[in-house]
Amino acid sequence: MKFPKVYPIKEIAAIIDCDFVGDENFPVHGMNEIHVVEPGDIVFVDHPKYYDKALQSAATIVLINKEVDCPEGKALLISDDPFRDFNKLTKHFQPFKAAGAAIAPTAKIGEGTVIQPNVVVGENVTIGKNCLIYSNVVIYDNAVIGDNVIIHAGTVLGADAFYYKKRPEGFDQLLSGGRVVIKDNVGIGALCTIDRGVTGDTTIGEGSKIDNQVHIGHDTVIGKKCLIAAQTGIAGCVIIEDEVTIWGQVGTTSGITIGSKAVLLAQSGISKSLEGGKVYFGYPAEESREKLKQLAHIKRIPEILEKLKK
Numbered sequence: 001m002k003f004p005k006v007y008p009i010k011e012i013a014a015i016i017d018c019d020f021v022g023d024e025n026f027p028v029h030g031m032n033e034i035h036v037v038e039p040g041d042i043v044f045v046d047h048p049k050y051y052d053k054a055l056q057s058a059a060t061i062v063l064i065n066k067e068v069d070c071p072e073g074k075a076l077l078i079s080d081d082p083f084r085d086f087n088k089l090t091k092h093f094q095p096f097k098a099a100g101a102a103i104a105p106t107a108k109i110g111e112g113t114v115i116q117p118n119v120v121v122g123e124n125v126t127i128g129k130n131c132l133i134y135s136n137v138v139i140y141d142n143a144v145i146g147d148n149v150i151i152h153a154g155t156v157l158g159a160d161a162f163y164y165k166k167r168p169e170g171f172d173q174l175l176s177g178g179r180v181v182i183k184d185n186v187g188i189g190a191l192c193t194i195d196r197g198v199t200g201d202t203t204i205g206e207g208s209k210i211d212n213q214v215h216i217g218h219d220t221v222i223g224k225k226c227l228i229a230a231q232t233g234i235a236g237c238v239i240i241e242d243e244v245t246i247w248g249q250v251g252t253t254s255g256i257t258i259g260s261k262a263v264l265l266a267q268s269g270i271s272k273s274l275e276g277g278k279v280y281f282g283y284p285a286e287e288s289r290e291k292l293k294q295l296a297h298i299k300r301i302p303e304i305l306e307k308l309k310k
Contacts, residue, residue: 002030002032007027008026008028009027009028009222010025018078021078022287032059032199039058040061041059044064061074061075090177111130116133122142132149138157138158143158155188156192161195161219165256179203186204186207188297195215197218203222206224211248217234221239228244231247232247244259245263256274268280268285282302
């Protein structure tokens with residue numbers, strides 16, 4: 001998430017009422033999760049296990065719960081609860097606005113686009129030319145939709161990320177201030193859910209086609225001309241490269257990469273990154289020929305046991 005202007009760190013510290021280390025005019029351009037940070041961004045860290053990762057990341061401002069040695073060219077925001085204060089910044093720079101109309105007056109809708117009854121289009125949404133949006137679709141604030149996109153009934157674009165911190169009193173949600181970005185010529189089936197990024201974008205690449213009842217988690221990036229069949233669940237922060245085919249009821253863990261032109265057969269469970277250009281099956285997913293050989297051997301176990309008894 002980029003701020004509307006560059007702020008000095010002393011102003012950011014005042015918003016969240018915390019101390020800082022560094023020049024009071026140190027420039028702050030925005031805030032992001034660690035996997036998408038850039039110079040000028042704030043990243044937060046609240047566990048010693050991840051201090052080094054945050055301090056050595058591309059982020060130049062680290063929101064941290066302990067004063068530590070500050071790397072050269074960076075600044076620190078010292079907070080007793082970085083998770084809480086990251087949320088404060090999201091609320092400040094991306095506040096929730098109650099809808100005053102089914103289609104927000106700030107939405108921009110391209111020529112030739114058809115929007116069926118009962119669609120909700122949020123603030124600052126951009127929809128391109130010649131799109132078809134069927135009934136009961138909900139498009140949350142700030143989403144960007146390209147040209148020639150079809151979205152079928154009941155789909156939701158931009159719900160919050162499934163991201164929580166466990167506290168003694170229950171679960172505290174990390175607020176989402178990112179977007180959903182749908183490129184040109186994408187097709188999205190009925191009753192799909194595509195969550196927005198926490199601070200960045202969840203992106204569906206040009207020409208990709210998504211079947212009914214597919215879930216795509218926050219900050220996931222899907223490449224060009226991918227095919228994703230029904231009831232697939234893709235976790236957050238996944239990268240799916242171009243021309244990947246995913247068959248029905250596949251599930252993935254978060255933070256992995258699926259290489260270009262990979263094929264994931266139905267009901268596979270993806271627990272780690274996979275190389276492109278191969279066919280995978282099973283849980284944990286392996287190359288399909290190897291996995292099918294393993295299953296064939298397993299089926300022979302009763303026969304082998306009977307022979308051993310004789």
